[in-house]
Amino acid sequence: MHTSKFFAFVSLIVGAFAPPPKHFLNWVCTGQDSDDIPDVCNNMCYGATCKSLPVQMYWDQPDSTTRKRRGRNAGCGTSHTCSSGQQCDEYPYASTSTADQVTAVSRCVPRDQNNRQGQGLRQFYNSQGSFKGDGLGGNKGGYTVGFANAGTIQYCIGTNCANDGKEYTRNGLAKRDRIQRRNAGGLYKLNNGATFYAPSGAEVGDIVWTPKSHNKTLSLEMSKSHVFDPDQGLEQYEYMMFNMYTERSEVVGPADGDEA
Numbered sequence: 001m002h003t004s005k006f007f008a009f010v011s012l013i014v015g016a017f018a019p020p021p022k023h024f025l026n027w028v029c030t031g032q033d034s035d036d037i038p039d040v041c042n043n044m045c046y047g048a049t050c051k052s053l054p055v056q057m058y059w060d061q062p063d064s065t066t067r068k069r070r071g072r073n074a075g076c077g078t079s080h081t082c083s084s085g086q087q088c089d090e091y092p093y094a095s096t097s098t099a100d101q102v103t104a105v106s107r108c109v110p111r112d113q114n115n116r117q118g119q120g121l122r123q124f125y126n127s128q129g130s131f132k133g134d135g136l137g138g139n140k141g142g143y144t145v146g147f148a149n150a151g152t153i154q155y156c157i158g159t160n161c162a163n164d165g166k167e168y169t170r171n172g173l174a175k176r177d178r179i180q181r182r183n184a185g186g187l188y189k190l191n192n193g194a195t196f197y198a199p200s201g202a203e204v205g206d207i208v209w210t211p212k213s214h215n216k217t218l219s220l221e222m223s224k225s226h227v228f229d230p231d232q233g234l235e236q237y238e239y240m241m242f243n244m245y246t247e248r249s250e251v252v253g254p255a256d257g258d259e260a
Contacts, residue, residue: 021250022203024146025057025124025135026196026210027117029156031149035212035219040089040117041153043107043167044145047091048199049185050161051174053102055145055200059125059136060097064231070094071230074104075168082108087228089114095121095234106168112223115237119223120211122234123244134246135209147197148210156197187255192247195255206251214243 029041047053062070072078074090082088086108092098124135124143136143150156154164167174185199190208213219222240229236 022206023143024196024198024202024206024208025120025143026146026148026208027120028148028210028212029150029153035116035216037109037113037116038153039107039109040113041147041150042155043089043105043109044091045147045150045153045156045199046107046161046167046174047105048145050155051103051105053092053105054098055198056142057092057096057098057145058140058142059095060140062095062097062233064233067094067233068230070099070104071106073099073170074106075170075172076106079170079172080106080108080168085111087111087114089117093121095125103169103171105174107166111226111228112220115223115226115228116219118228118234119219119237119240119244122237123211123241123246124209125234134248143209144198144200146199146202146208148194150197188251189253189255190249191252192249194249202251204251204253208249208251210247210249212245212247214245218243 027037027041027044028035030036030038048055071088071090071094074088074094076088076090080088087110088106089109090099090104090106092102092104125138127135127137147153147156155161163174165173185197185201187195187197188202189195196208196210219240222243226237226240
């Protein structure tokens with residue numbers, strides 16, 4: 001067999017057994033105004049980097065009873081309650097079966113930020129209309145969590161994991177059992193020129209989905225005015241979907257520098 005044919009054959013075999021690319025849901029933490037969710041990112045990163053909770057999620061299309069149970073198990077409404085204008089954000093998400101496998105964390109966050117996260121999840125899970133082909137397409141499935149513009153978020157990039165007094169579990173204030181964040185993951189470049197932070201690491205060719213808004217002013221207004229209904233699921237954000245889209249990009253390699 002000629003050398004060129006041999007290497008082509010080897011490449012074909014390796015490709016056949018290579019793992020499929022991971023799909024990241026990439027949250028914009030700061031710098032985009034209407035899409036920003038800094039407090040929500042702080043909670044997610046506290047769970048992912050300080051408590052070593054999973055970043056691989058599995059959406060199992062839970063019913064209302066299951067979602068509420070998962071929220072309570074994270075401490076929402078049990079170990080702590082949020083003041084007016086705030087909502088309890090849990091990690092892992094109550095929309096995923098991942099929440100059943102760990103002691104989840106929760107934090108009171110501004111209502112509009114929690115609503116923006118809900119919009120992003122609704123969009124990614126259902127991939128309806130103009131989002132067809134983006135995300136899970138309405139089918140149960142897994143994905144991995146990532147973060148954009150997270151350089152100023154304490155628990156995402158910083159090294160100090162001491163509880164700031166706002167992180168809870170079902171047992172009360174999250175214990176300071178881990179002062180230093182786990183040294184894992186890193187910053188990665190995308191083919192659109194952006195970078196993102198992947199707590200579990202990423203490989204070249206991994207797919208990154210970033211929820212964004214067409215009209216940022218309108219998005220901000222809807223997020224602030226929406227009153228969360230605990231008896232409904234993410235379908236309560238359906239009327240906002242016309243103003244959203246998902247930006248698709250791919251990982252091209254590790255990023256230079258220290259900023260996400």
